[in-house]
Amino acid sequence: MQSLDIISVNIWNILISLANLLILFLVMKKFLFKPVMKIMNERQSQVTAIYADAENDRQAAADMKQEYETRMAAAREEADGLVRNAVQTAQRKSDAIVNEAKDQAAHLKQKAETEIQQEKKQMLDDVRTEISDLAVSIASRIMEREVNAQDHADFVDQFIQNVGDKQ
Amino acid sequence: MTKEKKNKLIDIALLVMMILPFVLCMVLKVLTTPASEGIAISGALIYFEIPMPLMPLYITEVQVTSLAVIISITALCLYLTHGIKVIPDSKRQLVAEYIVEKVNFLIKDNMGSRYMAFAPFIAAIMGISAFSSLSALLGLFPPTSDMNIVAGWGILVFIIITHYKLKGGLFPYVKGFFEPIPVFAPFNIIGEISTPVSMSFRHYGNVLSGVVISTLVGSALGGLSEMLLGWLPGFLGDIPFLRVGIPAVLSVYFDLFSGLMQAFIFAMLTMLYIATGFPEEEYEKRQAKKKKKALSAAQ
Numbered sequence: 001m002q003s004l005d006i007i008s009v010n011i012w013n014i015l016i017s018l019a020n021l022l023i024l025f026l027v028m029k030k031f032l033f034k035p036v037m038k039i040m041n042e043r044q045s046q047v048t049a050i051y052a053d054a055e056n057d058r059q060a061a062a063d064m065k066q067e068y069e070t071r072m073a074a075a076r077e078e079a080d081g082l083v084r085n086a087v088q089t090a091q092r093k094s095d096a097i098v099n100e101a102k103d104q105a106a107h108l109k110q111k112a113e114t115e116i117q118q119e120k121k122q123m124l125d126d127v128r129t130e131i132s133d134l135a136v137s138i139a140s141r142i143m144e145r146e147v148n149a150q151d152h153a154d155f156v157d158q159f160i161q162n163v164g165d166k167q
Numbered sequence: 168m169t170k171e172k173k174n175k176l177i178d179i180a181l182l183v184m185m186i187l188p189f190v191l192c193m194v195l196k197v198l199t200t201p202a203s204e205g206i207a208i209s210g211a212l213i214y215f216e217i218p219m220p221l222m223p224l225y226i227t228e229v230q231v232t233s234l235a236v237i238i239s240i241t242a243l244c245l246y247l248t249h250g251i252k253v254i255p256d257s258k259r260q261l262v263a264e265y266i267v268e269k270v271n272f273l274i275k276d277n278m279g280s281r282y283m284a285f286a287p288f289i290a291a292i293m294g295i296s297a298f299s300s301l302s303a304l305l306g307l308f309p310p311t312s313d314m315n316i317v318a319g320w321g322i323l324v325f326i327i328i329t330h331y332k333l334k335g336g337l338f339p340y341v342k343g344f345f346e347p348i349p350v351f352a353p354f355n356i357i358g359e360i361s362t363p364v365s366m367s368f369r370h371y372g373n374v375l376s377g378v379v380i381s382t383l384v385g386s387a388l389g390g391l392s393e394m395l396l397g398w399l400p401g402f403l404g405d406i407p408f409l410r411v412g413i414p415a416v417l418s419v420y421f422d423l424f425s426g427l428m429q430a431f432i433f434a435m436l437t438m439l440y441i442a443t444g445f446p447e448e449e450y451e452k453r454q455a456k457k458k459k460k461a462l463s464a465a466q
Contacts, residue, residue, distance in 0.1 A: 004210030004227060006375070010315050012224035017310075017319025020233055024240060024295050029287035031244040035251050036267040039260075043253050 131163065174250055181249065184242035188235030192307050195231065208379055211308045229313040236298045236310065266290065277435070278442040285441070288327075292320065293434045300374055300426025304418070311426070312375040314367070321367030324437045328362065328444045335449030366436055370429045377421030385414050 138159065199212060211227035218224075247263035255261055270290045274282055296311060303309040310316045332340050344355040392409035 003212045004225060004313075006208060006210050007314060008210055009318075010225060011221060012219055013227075013230070013313070013315035014319040014322065016224075016230065017233065017316040018323045019319075020237055021291060021295060021320050021323055024237055024291040025288045027237070027241045027244060028291045028294065031241065032248060032263065032290065033267055033287045035248040036263050039251050039253055040264065040267070046253060 177249060178246065181242050181246040185239050185246060188238045189302065189305055189307070192228075192232050192235045192302075193305055196228065196307055208382055211313055227313075228308045229310045229316060232302055232307050233295075233299065233310045233316060236295060236302065240294050240298060273434075274438065277438045282438075282442065285438070289434050289438060292324075292437060293430050296320075296370070296430035296433055297427055300430060301422065303374070303378065303422045303426070309374055309378065309422075309426070311370060311429070312378050314371045317367040317371040318363075320370075320433070321363035324366065324440065325363035327437075328440045331441055331445045334453075335446030336453055339446060339449045362440060366433060370433050373425050373429045377425050381414060381417055381421055384417055385410060388413055 138155075142155070196212075199214070211229040213225045213227050214231070216223045216225045244263075247259045247266075249259075250257065251260050251263070255264070267286070267290075270286045270293075271283065274286050274289060278285065299310040299316070301309075303312075332343075344352050344359070346355075388409040389407040392407040396403075396408055
């Protein structure tokens with residue numbers, strides 16, 4: 001069997017090789033690049049979708065957290081308000097009670113003073129009545145005896161002294 | 168038959184389709200290679216010839232091996248992308264994606280994203296070149312050591328380069344030959360033609376020289392073995408012991424490294440020539456003019 005020369009040029013062989021490369025190009029394009037690129041693009045879009053979902057979820061979670069925090073703050077404020085109100089109410093009530101007690105005490109004191117005054121007055125009246133009775137009785141007794149000026153003066157002195165002692 | 172079994176059968180069929188062509192080529196080579204004495208460095212064996220105008224078409228080892236390469240690469244592509252899924256569950260899908268991604272990255276890096284459609288072409292060049300050169304490891308006559316094969320690729324690349332250069336208009340293309348001064352025209356034309364010639368000769372020469380050197384070293388080692396170990400009694404003296412192992416070291420360089428290197432260089436040069444040959448400014452200007460014309464025509 002013959003063989004080619006080590007260096008030989010053959011147009012048909014060149015053309016065949018050219019066609020071979022073209023065919024292989026088409027094969028590569030159709031059977032390797034097209035399916036692989038398709039899959040890769042699909043994956044890319046899937047990944048993008050997943051990322052978008054994750055971002056949405058994160059956003060939702062952040063919103064929820066925000067809302068929860070707002071609510072928490074509102075609740076805390078409310079609780080604070082309640083406590084403050086209660087404290088105020090209690091304060092007011094205690095003030096009222098104390099005031100009332102004070103009023104009552106003042107009233108009682110006044111009443112007691114009035115009573116004391118009255119009693120004092122009463123007593124004074126009593127004393128006066130007694131004095132006048134006494135004076136009358138003394139006068140009647142004096143009338144029964146003879147009276148001289150000296151005696152009289154002594155008597156009045158004594159009497160006044162007695163009255164002062166009594167008082 | 169379940170779907171899983173069917174898929175497995177298809178996988179096996181594709182694997183067989185990938186390997187069988189090369190096995191057949193080897194069988195054919197073993198059956199047809201004439202027993203020869205001494206060293207012979209010659210071209211591919213001619214199986215038969217078809218009469219054609221101008222010159223007969225020789226169907227040689229090279230044609231058969233090229234066909235085997237194409238069938239094998241096709242089967243490989245089909246195998247890699249068979250059962251491809253959005254969420255990968257097989258290693259071969261990862262390999263397929265790795266290849267596609269790498270080639271795309273190479274294109275984007277060297278040519279720009281305008282040329283992404285070239286990715287399959289560059290992958291085809293690399294694949295056919297690498298497979299052709301590596302077929303030498305199977306004892307076949309590597310198609311890349313036949314000048315016609317690589318010349319065909321070079322011419323195709325040259326056509327593409329010229330096509331891209333002509334996108335800037337015929338006049339700028341012709342004008343480019345007369346720059347910087349009209350006297351340079353012959354040199355420019357020679358330079359233009361030398362592109363495919365240098366590309367194909369570089370590739371073909373590298374692989375062929377590897378074959379030649381391997382043959383020479385092999386025969387030299389045979390002679391050396393006969394000289395040094397010929398005194399061994401009986402048939403032991405006839406066995407060329409020195410030929411065992413030592414040529415494999417050369418093969419690592421000439422077949423593996425050089426073959427893959429040349430495939431890469433060929434693809435790289437293709438990309439660079441196309442990308443640098445494209446007159447971007449002229450093209451933009453022309454497109455703008457066309458747009459204007461179309462607009463005025465529409466009005």
